[in-house]
Amino acid sequence: MSPLSSNHSDVKHVLPQPVPAPSFWRVPPAKIQLPSRHVHVWRGIVDPSLPRLQVYQEVLSPDEQARAQRLIRPEHRRRFIAARGLLRDLLSRYLHARPQDIQFGSGPHGKPFLQHPTRPFVHFNVAHARHLAVYAFSQDLEVGLDLEGNRGSLDYTKLVERMCSPEELQTFLHLPAAQQKSAFFTCWTRKEAVVKAHGKGLTFPLKHLRVSFLPGQFPEILDVQGQSSALTHWSLFDLPMGSGFWGALAVAGRPSHVHGWEATLDAG
Ligand SMILES: CC(C)(COP(=O)(O)OP(=O)(O)OC[C@H]1O[C@@H](n2cnc3c(N)ncnc32)[C@H](O)[C@@H]1OP(=O)(O)O)[C@@H](O)C(=O)NCCC(=O)NCCS
Secondary structure, eight states, rough: OSSOOOOOOOHHTSSSOOOOOHHEEEEEOSSSOOOOEEEEEEEEOOOHHHHHHHHHHHHHHHHHHHHHHOOOSSSHHHHHHHHHHHHHHHHHHHTTGGGGGOOOOOOOTOOOEEEEOOOOEEEEEEEEETTEEEEESSSSSSSSEEEEOOOOTTTHHHHHHSHHHHHHHHHHHHHHHHHHHHHHHHHHHHHHHHHHHHHHHSSSSSSGGGOOOOOTTTOOOEEESSOOOOGGEEEEEEEEEOEEEEEEESSSSOOOEEEEEOTTTTTT
């Protein structure tokens, strides 16, 4: 999988490919600016120290705290608190608001958004897998993310049958066995990022959405059955999440720049 790449000519100059994975995630500037048509993606490790966890717990809303309490496994609870706390922390930098003052609403299929009109407005999306979380922010473009970690014992063919069209399945089956796992995760994360940008999540029929997924192919939406052609003008990017992880970003439109920032929990 190419790390961060796009087929769109207006972003090629800022996203040369292939980019060595570590160079995409940079130390963020102290004062973060989010100009129009830029997308910021943050990668964070959500295994915080106890003091940082307490700080994050305190900024969560009562609903979020209750949700954390319902999580039975301690590491799930810890990671949920850290991921929400970090989301509030990052949003507070864009909105110049206190993390605890940020209020979320959620769409008909659960996509969170900022509850009150804010200035500047920020579209955002989140995905997590194990100890990693990834966040995308844009002032004016809807965004969607997916992140998946390697899982040893999946029946990839069965999953591709479920989420892909018969043509995509044939393409997948013609790949050498050694390439199937990576192709599967590439396909899955690209599709899920698109449906999360759309807001319908997995209620969107994934079989109706065709994306590129062969090794070396530019990330792109090829076709959306039964939908307006608008989605085919969206942009897709692979995110270099590190060994054993696959990540994708979908943007409803064509961003001029996509920046990757490394979020450090304990440094704030
Ligand atoms: C969104 C969805 C694809 C997430 O899948 P996942 O692989 O389990 O989780 P991810 O790590 O990729 O993403 C989780 C984050 O996506 C965001 N999210 C939730 N619903 C979303 C949606 N419909 N669209 C976009 N993003 C969504 C949230 O920020 C969530 O973070 P949280 O768990 O901390 O609240 C899946 O839950 C889904 O399809 N939901 C919609 C189904 C539905 O209609 N449910 C009814 C709920 S009201």
